Amino acid sequence: MTAMTMETTDRQVAVRLLAGTGRALVDHTATFGVLTIPSENDPAWATLISEAVSASGLLGRGGAGFPSAAKWNAVRRSGRQPTVVVNAMEGEPASRKDRTLLSYAPHLVLDGAEVAAAVIGASEVVVCVAHDNETAAVAVTHAVAERQRAGAARCKISVVRPPGRYVTGEESALVSWLGRGAALPTVRIDKSVPLEVARRPVVVHNAETLSQVALIARHGPDRFRRLGTPEAPGSTLVTVSGAVRSPGVYEVELGTPVIDILHRAGLDSELSGALLGGYGGAWLAPALLATPFAPAPLKAAGATLGVGIIIALPAGSCGLSETARIARYMAGQSAGQCGPCVYGLPDIAADLEWLATGRTDPRLLERIQARASAIEGRGACRHPDGVIRLVRSALNVFADDAKAHADGRPCRGHAAPTVMTFPDDSAVARRPS
Amino acid sequence: MITRHRVALRARVDPVACDAYGYCAEILPERVTLDEWGYPIIDGAPLDADLVDLATRAAAECPRRAFLLERVASDR
Numbered sequence: 001m002t003a004m005t006m007e008t009t010d011r012q013v014a015v016r017l018l019a020g021t022g023r024a025l026v027d028h029t030a031t032f033g034v035l036t037i038p039s040e041n042d043p044a045w046a047t048l049i050s051e052a053v054s055a056s057g058l059l060g061r062g063g064a065g066f067p068s069a070a071k072w073n074a075v076r077r078s079g080r081q082p083t084v085v086v087n088a089m090e091g092e093p094a095s096r097k098d099r100t101l102l103s104y105a106p107h108l109v110l111d112g113a114e115v116a117a118a119v120i121g122a123s124e125v126v127v128c129v130a131h132d133n134e135t136a137a138v139a140v141t142h143a144v145a146e147r148q149r150a151g152a153a154r155c156k157i158s159v160v161r162p163p164g165r166y167v168t169g170e171e172s173a174l175v176s177w178l179g180r181g182a183a184l185p186t187v188r189i190d191k192s193v194p195l196e197v198a199r200r201p202v203v204v205h206n207a208e209t210l211s212q213v214a215l216i217a218r219h220g221p222d223r224f225r226r227l228g229t230p231e232a233p234g235s236t237l238v239t240v241s242g243a244v245r246s247p248g249v250y251e252v253e254l255g256t257p258v259i260d261i262l263h264r265a266g267l268d269s270e271l272s273g274a275l276l277g278g279y280g281g282a283w284l285a286p287a288l289l290a291t292p293f294a295p296a297p298l299k300a301a302g303a304t305l306g307v308g309i310i311i312a313l314p315a316g317s318c319g320l321s322e323t324a325r326i327a328r329y330m331a332g333q334s335a336g337q338c339g340p341c342v343y344g345l346p347d348i349a350a351d352l353e354w355l356a357t358g359r360t361d362p363r364l365l366e367r368i369q370a371r372a373s374a375i376e377g378r379g380a381c382r383h384p385d386g387v388i389r390l391v392r393s394a395l396n397v398f399a400d401d402a403k404a405h406a407d408g409r410p411c412r413g414h415a416a417p418t419v420m421t422f423p424d425d426s427a428v429a430r431r432p433s
Numbered sequence: 434m435i436t437r438h439r440v441a442l443r444a445r446v447d448p449v450a451c452d453a454y455g456y457c458a459e460i461l462p463e464r465v466t467l468d469e470w471g472y473p474i475i476d477g478a479p480l481d482a483d484l485v486d487l488a489t490r491a492a493a494e495c496p497r498r499a500f501l502l503e504r505v506a507s508d509r
Contacts, residue, residue, distance in 0.1 A: 187449055338448035339472035347470075374468045380449050 015227065015235050015251045017211050020105045023139060025146050028107035035111050035218055037118045037154050046076075046119045049217055056221035057233045058213070061097075062087055062171075062206030063278070063307045065295055068213065075120045075194050075201045083200055084117045085178065086127040088136060088207040089162065089169030092278040093329070093421045094309045097237035098207040100249040102129065102136040105211065106143035112210025114154045115217045120203060125157045128174055130164030132423070137161060164423070166279075166333035170381050171195065171204040173335065178202070184335050185381035206307075208237050228254035232294035236305075240265040242274075242312035242419040252293060259289040262312055270315035272413075273397055277306025279326045279420075280386015282393035283319060302393055311419060318413030320401055322420055323394035324352035329422055330387045341384040344375040348391060355402065358410025365406050368395065441479035442502045444488055448472075450499035457500045460491040479505055 020031045038045050054069035075082045086109060090098040102109060113125045127144075129137040140159055147153040160178070162168050168183040172195060177183040179197040194201035205213075212234060216224050225233040232254040238261055241247040245266030252261055258274060259267075274284045282303040284291065291301040298305050313319055331345035348371045355364055368391065376388045395402050401411055444464055446457070453471035463484055464476045480488050480502075492500045 184449075187447055339451060339453055339470055340448070340468060343470035343472075344468075371469075374474070378448055378468075378472070378474070 015253070016215060017101060017108065017208070017235065017237060018104060018249075018251050020108070023104060023106055023143065025107055025143070025150055025152065028105065032108065032111075032215070033218055035115070035214065037114055037217075039154060041121060042118075046121075049115060049119050052221045053213060053216050056212075056216045056224040057231075058209065058216065058224065059232070059295070060206055061208035061212070061236060061308065062169075065305070068205065068209055070192075071194075071203050071205070072116065072120050074192055075203050078194060078201045080199075080201055082120050082122045082194070083197060083202045084113050084120070084122045084125045085171075085174065085202050085204040086113050086125065086207055086210060087169060087171060087174060087204050088127060088129050088133075088140070089164070089174060090130065090133065090307075091164070091166040091169035091333075092307050092309060093166075093423055094239060094241055094275075094311055095278065095307050096239045097249050097308055099133055099136040101207055101211055101237065103139045106140045107147070108211040108214050109140070109207045110143055110147065110157065111214035111217070112212070113157070113205070115213050116203060116205060116210065117155050122203070123155050125155055126178065127157065127159045128162055128178075129159060130168070131161045132164035166330070167335045167381070167383055170383065172381065174204065175202055184337055185379075185383070187380040208308075229292070229294055231296055236293075236308055238293070238308045238310055240310045240312070241421065242310075243267070243269055243271060243314035243317075244312050254294045255292040255297075257290045258284065258293050258310060261293060261310060262289070265312075267312060271312050272315045272317060273313045273319050275311040275313065275322075275390075276309065277304040278309045278386070279330055280383065280390060281306045281309065282389050283313075283323075283397040285397045302396065304389070313419060314416075316413050317416045317419060318356065318401065318411050319394055319398040320352065320405055321356040321414045321416075322418060323390060323398075324349065324356040325418055325420055325422070327352050327387055327391060330383070330390075334383060335381075338379040338384070340375045340378040344371060345384060345387055347371060348375065348387070352391065352394075355405050356410065356414055358405045358408055358414070360408035361406060365395065365402060440504050440506065442485055442488065443477050443479050443505050444475050444491070445477060445501045445503055446473050446475050447499045447501060450497045452497050452499070454496050456494045456496070457491040460494060461487045464488070465491070473500075 058068045059065040088098045144157045162177045170185050173183045173185040175195040228234045235251050238250050276284050284303045288301045291297050295305050327349035331349045334341045351368045372388045375384050458465040458467045465473045
């Protein structure tokens with residue numbers, strides 16, 4: 001396949017996060033204003049900020065949508081000195097939002113990280129940028145040095161480069177890499193118990209989440225809530241790709257209809273659907289493209305916001321073939337720890353490839369559903385569950401196609417080139433389409 | 434009034450540790466079935482009293498120590 005280029009320059013509709021005019025500290029301060037963080041422990045300030053973030057209704061932008069302030073409360077209760085981890089791994093191949101943010105507004109992310117550190121009493125911030133993401137790493141490393149030169153750094157900030165695999169961005173895997181150098185997800189019975197590195201609690205925040213924290217700390221929760229909906233307040237970053245003229249990262253109000261976001265990115269053709277959330281996300285049928293881009297409405301439509309990915313599938317493309325490619329890629333991204341993920345994902349990917357090419361098999365759809373049920377919920381992390389969500393949504397949204405394919409009548413779209421993005425070194429990218 | 438909470442046990446598998454030896458399904462077929470890849474699917478409902486000995490044995494026999502018993506509050 002041809003690697004899709006995603007131009008991000010001059011295409012953002014800057015509302016808040018992408019309002020900056022330059023990445024230098026002086027530009028940052030000119031755009032967003034000075035942020036005052038107490039250098040000494042200040043419980044009154046910490047409580048004020050924690051309550052502001054809580055009142056803002058900010059949900060994490062890393063995919064799970066966890067309330068950001070709740071993470072702080074869990075760690076503050078632990079009574080041990082914590083570390084703030086900035087998760088800018090962005091392992092979703094179709095996502096560009098965190099690297100865009102780090103490249104355009106690194107100081108906004110660092111501001112948010114320092115706010116979080118000051119609130120929970122951390123003296124250290126660790127920014128994680130994937131090993132293969134040089135541009136963002138250079139930008140954030142430069143920004144850290146700039147803050148130190150300006151005497152503006154309030155705590156120790158380091159930039160580390162974990163391997164750029166899909167699962168490394170999963171927070172328990174990331175913390176495992178920081179602690180013991182192996183990016184393996186761990187079993188977590190109770191997710192309210194903080195993760196630890198070297199017996200110290202860590203709070204992991206997605207990079208975009210922290211940039212939102214930086215603005216809430218400056219302007220308070222009411223301004224944040226002026227955008228978005230009461231249930232899903234604020235703006236968010238969306239990476240749009242596929243059948244649009246201007247793929248890239250857009251800042252949108254939560255609750256904006258998906259179709260409006262697609263139009264902003266230059267949609268000018270019929271679609272056979274859209275992939276929402278990421279490669280562990282779900283398909284949205286053409287009739288549901290007016291669904292508001294917010295967690296609850298997307299869930300009701302059988303989709304998910306995930307990490308803010310929208311991929312427009314052009315009419316004439318085959319959703320089942322695209323799903324097969326994604327399933328094969330995701331099978332290869334397993335951390336290799338849990339049997340149902342290690343053995344189940346390749347098997348279900350093979351089923352989908354079989355279905356995509358239209359080989360007649362009356363039991364095929366039944367087998368895919370049975371395997372989906374057997375795999376779901378049986379991994380240490382949610383990696384296999386995401387794949388299953390995507391597979392089920394494909395069989396639902398493209399149900400007529402699936403029936404025709406299983407009857408030996410594959411659609412012409414099977415031969416169309418993929419609109420998905422795969423890392424150059426993945427088996428899917430090497431395979432001729 | 435004093436409410437007595439009995440403690441019940443339920444089975445769970447550590448999916449990372451499990452290597453599909455399958456002993457648990459041999460010992461406790463009442464609560465464990467194997468998927469097509471040989472990994473256990475566990476019924477995690479509280480164990481009836483007559484299954485506790487077998488479940489304890491399944492936990493002890495697991496070569497990977499992946500078959501776990503955990504306490505749950507039960508009002509039965």
